[in-house]
Amino acid sequence: MAATPWESALTGMLKEQFGGQISEFSTYLGQNFLVAQPEAVIPILELLKLEADFDYLVDVTAVDYPKRPERFDLIYILYSFARNERIRVKTRIPDGYKPATAADVHLTANWLEREVFDMFGIEFAGHPDMRRILMPEEWEGHPLRKDRSITDMDNRWVKANLGIESGQ
Amino acid sequence: MPETFLDSTELVINMGPQHPSTHGVLRVILKLDGEKVIGTECVIGYLHRGVEKIGENRTYQQFVPYVDRMDYVASVSNGLGFCLAVEKLLGVEAPPRAQAVRVILTELNRICSHLLWLGTHCLDIGAITPLFYVMREREEILNIYEKYCGARLTTHAFRIGGLQYELYDGFEQEVKAACDFIAPKIDEYERLLTGNRIWVGRLKGIGVLNAEDCKQYGVTGPMLRAAGVKWDLRKAQPYSGYEQYEFAIPTGENGDTYDRYLVRMEEMRQSIRIIRQAVEKIPAGPIMGKVPKVIKPPVGEAYVSIEAPKGELGYFVVSDGSTQPYRVRVRPPSFVNLQALDKMARGSLVADLVAVIGTIDIVLGEVDR
Numbered sequence: 001m002a003a004t005p006w007e008s009a010l011t012g013m014l015k016e017q018f019g020g021q022i023s024e025f026s027t028y029l030g031q032n033f034l035v036a037q038p039e040a041v042i043p044i045l046e047l048l049k050l051e052a053d054f055d056y057l058v059d060v061t062a063v064d065y066p067k068r069p070e071r072f073d074l075i076y077i078l079y080s081f082a083r084n085e086r087i088r089v090k091t092r093i094p095d096g097y098k099p100a101t102a103a104d105v106h107l108t109a110n111w112l113e114r115e116v117f118d119m120f121g122i123e124f125a126g127h128p129d130m131r132r133i134l135m136p137e138e139w140e141g142h143p144l145r146k147d148r149s150i151t152d153m154d155n156r157w158v159k160a161n162l163g164i165e166s167g168q
Numbered sequence: 169m170p171e172t173f174l175d176s177t178e179l180v181i182n183m184g185p186q187h188p189s190t191h192g193v194l195r196v197i198l199k200l201d202g203e204k205v206i207g208t209e210c211v212i213g214y215l216h217r218g219v220e221k222i223g224e225n226r227t228y229q230q231f232v233p234y235v236d237r238m239d240y241v242a243s244v245s246n247g248l249g250f251c252l253a254v255e256k257l258l259g260v261e262a263p264p265r266a267q268a269v270r271v272i273l274t275e276l277n278r279i280c281s282h283l284l285w286l287g288t289h290c291l292d293i294g295a296i297t298p299l300f301y302v303m304r305e306r307e308e309i310l311n312i313y314e315k316y317c318g319a320r321l322t323t324h325a326f327r328i329g330g331l332q333y334e335l336y337d338g339f340e341q342e343v344k345a346a347c348d349f350i351a352p353k354i355d356e357y358e359r360l361l362t363g364n365r366i367w368v369g370r371l372k373g374i375g376v377l378n379a380e381d382c383k384q385y386g387v388t389g390p391m392l393r394a395a396g397v398k399w400d401l402r403k404a405q406p407y408s409g410y411e412q413y414e415f416a417i418p419t420g421e422n423g424d425t426y427d428r429y430l431v432r433m434e435e436m437r438q439s440i441r442i443i444r445q446a447v448e449k450i451p452a453g454p455i456m457g458k459v460p461k462v463i464k465p466p467v468g469e470a471y472v473s474i475e476a477p478k479g480e481l482g483y484f485v486v487s488d489g490s491t492q493p494y495r496v497r498v499r500p501p502s503f504v505n506l507q508a509l510d511k512m513a514r515g516s517l518v519a520d521l522v523a524v525i526g527t528i529d530i531v532l533g534e535v536d537r
Contacts, residue, residue: 003468029256029470055383058473059499063486077471077484077499081383081397084404088471108386111507119220134213134536143221150218150225 003028010052010087017047033088038074041091042100045076048089049105053082057106060113062120064146071095072122076102093122101127119144136161178206185214189292189522192532196509196521203517208510212503215536223496228254228328228463231496236322238498239534241284244277244313245476247326250496252407253472253483254328257465260458264451266330267409271446272343273316273325274408275439276309279350281477281529282432286357289429289526293370298357305353308346315342329459335450343447347440354436362430371426375512375524378423385508389479389501391528394431395423401475413442425527432529464491478502478529502534 003026011025014034021040026033036044048054058077065071070092079086093099101124102109113124114133121142123130131137140154155166179200185193193214199207219238223231235250236243248270255261262270283306287299310320315336317325325331361367377387379395392399400417402410418434420427465487473482479501488494505528512528513521 028468029259031470057386058480059471059482059484059497061484061497061499063495075484077482081399086471106386107384108504108507111503112386115503132213134216136213143218144224150221 006032006034013051014044014047018044031086031088033090035090035092038091038093038097038099041074041076041089042102042105044089045078045102045105048078048087053080054078054085054087056081057102057108057112058086060102060109060116062116062122062144064120064144066146068092069094072120074099074116074122095121098123098125100125103128118142121145183521185211190525191288191530194506194525194530194532194535196525198518198521200518203519205513205516205518205521208513208521210506210509212506212532213536215532217537219537220496220498223493225492227491228465228493231493232326232328233322233324235498236324237533238500238537239281239476239478239481239502239531240321241531242277242281242477243322244273244325245281245474245481247324248274248408249472249474249476249481249483250485251326251328252474253470253485254463254465255457256470256472257468257485257487258328258459258463260329262330262408262457263454264409265453266455266457268446268450269331269335269455270326270408271410271413272443272450273313273323275443275446276312276343276346278439278477279436280306280309282436285432285477285526285529286429289523289529290361292522292526293367295361295367298360301353301357305350308349312339312342312346315339327456328463330454330456334455340447340450343443347443347447351437351440354433354440358433362433368426370520370523371429371527372424373422374425374516374520375527376422376424377508377512381508381511382423385511386504387479387508389475389477389505389529390428390431390435391423391479391505391508393417394420394427396421401473401480405473407472407474410442413445415439415442425523428527462491464489473499476501478531478534479505498537500534500537502528502530502532503537506530506535 006025006027018040021037022034024035056079058079061075063073072093074091074093076089116122118132118134139157181198183198184190184195195211197209222234235246238246283302287302290298313323314320317323379397382392382395396419398417398419415438418431420431467489469486471484473480481501482499484497485493486495512524
């Protein structure tokens, strides 16, 4: 089953506001998502929050596709209590690109974006506290990148802090 | 006397990661002005095991037991969420019999999780007695798990597509007996605590988080309901046949620690209500859906979430058509709810901070994954 086009009053409003900045409105397995230009994401989140009651940012996460020129998929999952509806806002960004933070729109984005930074090395511009959250602060490397093997670790850190050659 | 004489300076102290009231290895850096908390910073990650990375390196079936290790006091819920997500990608549904058993085991699990929360929350605040009582009741449920699948905590109770094991003889009677045993005990806890002046004094008006803040911070579960938002995924977007059962969504008014306590107590009663309905009419039939031996979902992605005891537990699974997930993202309720700690604790006393950490009901295994 392939994704099918998604059309509703909401997509009409978004199309009118953002035009070519949103390249795709689709439904897959009954779940709606849209793909937008990276610089349009925060305005879209803002508009959805103010005009369409999407007031709960469920999650921010990323997926790594190392062979693609735009290496990362950045995914924002939104929910609206009033509409009982979920949508995903997706964007594609190259390695090194600094997407704007969503923490000004939804406070919950603070830790969620810190986790994305920690795991993928995607830095968010304008984030109030852009530090690692799960890994130790001096750790080198971002574990969820596909070029990191599951057995890779920062041996220098392990040696300095745990006093052993390797954790493996 | 010069006015500056009574000035105090800001004091930064460290609480945890080895501290009995942080429920595991949570480290909180406190900024204090005397006894008053003027800022907190959580340092987490001590239990980080890279569950999401492990998921990318295991087949779909192999990963199911790993998710039990996140929220290890509610492992059945974790497993249910992941199985539902993969079933969604595969386009299969568990047969009705499997769904009914899933509901029973998951609701038992909710009671388990809330009981443990109650015991440790009381202990944090200084009431030692309830801990022993809740362990006694929890044992009844763990015995059912043990008889059903051999494990008590990290149960691996469900499989993608349904269940591995058929119910043992006498399952229904034992579940009913457990419900009959636990239901009056909940009233007993309430007699101990609800009107207790010390308990009320320690909880009322502490750690207030209103509905607007909850939405801003993405806080879900009993915390959101205690703030007056009548929202439960089991009702809003039913899964596993929850629409067949009658139950109420308890809500609070003030969004304080006391309301959250009341909401969780009522939720246990509602869970018992669901279990009693479900156990009466477990349909006959197969326990496994039509799932291939080798699970290879078509290319695509799906986000599926369930109402775990702590809030919205979501799985975002990306398939590239192979036997291993390309990416598994877990949206953990504990992690997201913990972020609101600073907002709730600011301006309170250090002793109240312990109550606030307890009321969020975090499990560090899930915060850190």
